[in-house]
Amino acid sequence: MNAPHDSAHSADGRGYFTEERIMIRDSARDFTMREVLPVANALDGPDGQIPMELRRKMADMGYFGVTIPEEYGGLGLGCFEYCLIAEQLARGWMSVASIMARGQGGWIRRAMSPEMQAEYLPRVVRGEYLNASSLSEPGTGSDLASISCRAVRDGDDWVLTGSKYWCTFADGCDYMTVFARTAPPPSSSKRWMGISCFMIEKPRGELPKGVSGSKIPKIGYFGWNTLELSFDGCRVPASHLIGEEGKAFLIxxxxxxxxxxxxxxxxxxxxxxxxxxxxxxxxxxxxxxxxxxxxxxxxxxxxxxxxxxxxxxxxxxxxxxxxxxxxxxxxxxxxxxxxxxxxxxxxxxxxxxxxxxxxxxxxxxxxxxxxxxxxxxxxxxxxxxxxxxxxxxxxxxxxxxxxxxxxxxxxxxxxxxxxxx
CATH class of the missing domain: 1.20.140.10 (Butyryl-CoA Dehydrogenase, subunit A, domain 3)
Structure with a gap:
């Protein structure tokens, strides 16, 4: 059932809307009603998965690279356009508006070296290199400064040990962004210090070596899995430390x-x-x-x-x-x-x-x-x-x-x- 949709055309008095933005919004609206909503109505449920074909169509529309610079194949647009598109996609299926965020270069794009950006971002734009972020833990919730998953340097690698929770898309992604403690905090008021960020590449549909996981049952947010993860000696190349050691909380x-x-x-x-x-x-x-x-x-x-x-x-x-x-x-x-x-x-x-x-x-x-x-x-x-x-x-x-x-x-x-x- 579709009622006439005209609310997005209102209240443009601050000059937010250009012809390009109107086109972007309306194109996303059309894509959602034609491609996303029918799939959501058919597949939403505990066992439903966002189809690869839909993800390919999203990549063709440029939705995985909305904010990625044009030099890497992205659209080079801002937060405004990103959210315009996300609103329309969520009108069909929130999970699709969320998988869009697994592109864009993730949390770590600006912390990547220029060489890493040149290597990875074009693949992100094509929907071939999507992220899952692993931040929260069973005992931390919103208190992310208190994470206890550890990373210890061993030669040319870091070795990760500990538990993570609420990691959506951990099995379906192409790489994981994992935040782990590499040093104890210097004081209770500086609990955020000593946390580092790692990029772990993995085969799509699998978990990294040294990581096991179990599916968390949910009442919604279907279309992909949310997992509890256990890191048991997961090795990450030292070159995949993102940003400065111990300062990942700023990322x-x-x-x-x-x-x-x-x-x-x-x-x-x-x-x-x-x-x-x-x-x-x-x-x-x-x-x-x-x-x-x-x-x-x-x-x-x-x-x-x-x-x-x-x-x-x-x-x-x-x-x-x-x-x-x-x-x-x-x-x-x-x-x-x-x-x-x-x-x-x-x-x-x-x-x-x-x-x-x-x-x-x-x-x-x-x-x-x-x-x-x-x-x-x-x-x-x-x-x-x-x-x-x-x-x-x-x-x-x-x-x-x-x-x-x-x-x-x-x-x-x-x-x-x-x-x-």
Whole structure:
């Protein structure tokens, strides 16, 4: 069921939309409705996998290299275009909007040497070299400074030992980005120090030698597997240490603004899909002798849902523009991630309610949007983490988290943000 889609054409007063951006958005919308949504409706479920054919089509569209420079075959575009495309893909299947992020060169693109970029990035653009990030652990959750997976230097290799959790696409990727501790932290206030980043190449469909894994059962985010991993003497060439030894936490922090904008885009896409399906259902469903679209209570609910979606979208546009202009927006990125994810859970739930019993079946996509929307409040930092970041900014509170964010911004853009010490 597809209702008319015109909300993305509104509120262009800040001049965000060029003809190129409109074309990119509309092309992604068409691709999603033609290629992604039918596949999602057919395959979403615990055993469903995003088809390789769909991934090849995404590569042909350039979606794995949106932000990769043109010299490596990418589109050379910014966070704005990246999130425009992600929103549309998530309208069909959030997992597809997420696998798009497994391209782009991953967390480590800017930390790669020029030689590594020249070798690997063209393959990323072609969809032949996709990433899975292994950060979290069973006992850490959002406290990534407390990871305990160890890496010890042994001749020309590093040897990794320990456990990782929530590693989506670990089996299907072409390389893994693994964060491990190479030195103990110097103090409790500097727990982030001593963490290093490694790139582990592997055959697609397998885990690296010295790594075993088990599939984590989930209620959504289907289309690929999420695994718990055990590293038992996994050897990584010393040349595959990414960035400076012991300072990989800054690599994590550097990409968080874009990552949170991307999560907001996915949440908005889910909410947009639910809104469209609820609108179409209200026009088709008849009760008490007339279409339910004539009932004022449902009409007002739909108006409220549409307003929430559009408010989140406009905030996302602002944040993406700030990122592309090189302006510091860690507070605003947390705001849009918080607002959009909380909104998506409400809107998808309201849409399911409008469909009634039909919404609680797998015959309609709204139940998928509802399940996946719930996850957006958790990954890339929970809603509670976002509220901490926002409140710390508002109250002028400083500390290690703020210092790390300052350092990451400086590394990303080459100069300190105003007011940084």
């Amino acid at each position: 994590m922090a550097k990409g968080l603004e874009t990552a949170r904008a991307h999560t907001a885009a996915r949440a908005i896409g889910l909410a947009q899909g639910a809104l469209e399906d609820a609108t179409a259902y209200m026009l088709e469903r008849t009760q008490f002798g007339r279409p339910i679209a004539e009932f004022q209570g449902l009409r007002f609910k739909l108006a409220e849902m549409a307003s929430q979606v559009e408010a989140a979208r406009q905030l996302m546009y602002f944040v993406c523009n700030e990122i592309d202009q090189g302006r510091r927006c860690d507070k605003e990125a947390s705001m849009v991630k918080l607002f959009a994810s909380e909104m998506a859970e409400r809107v998808t739930s309201d849409a399911l309610q409008i469909l009634g019993g039909a919404g609680y079946t797998t015959l309609h996509a709204v139940e998928r949007h509802w399940r996946d929307a719930r996850l957006t409040k958790i990954f890339e930092g929970t809603s509670q983490i976002q509220m901490r970041i926002i409140s710390d900014n508002l109250l002028g509170k400083s500390g290690v988290d703020r210092w790390i964010a300052d350092q990451a911004f400086e590394q990303a853009w080459g100069d300190k943000p105003e007011g940084a010490e």
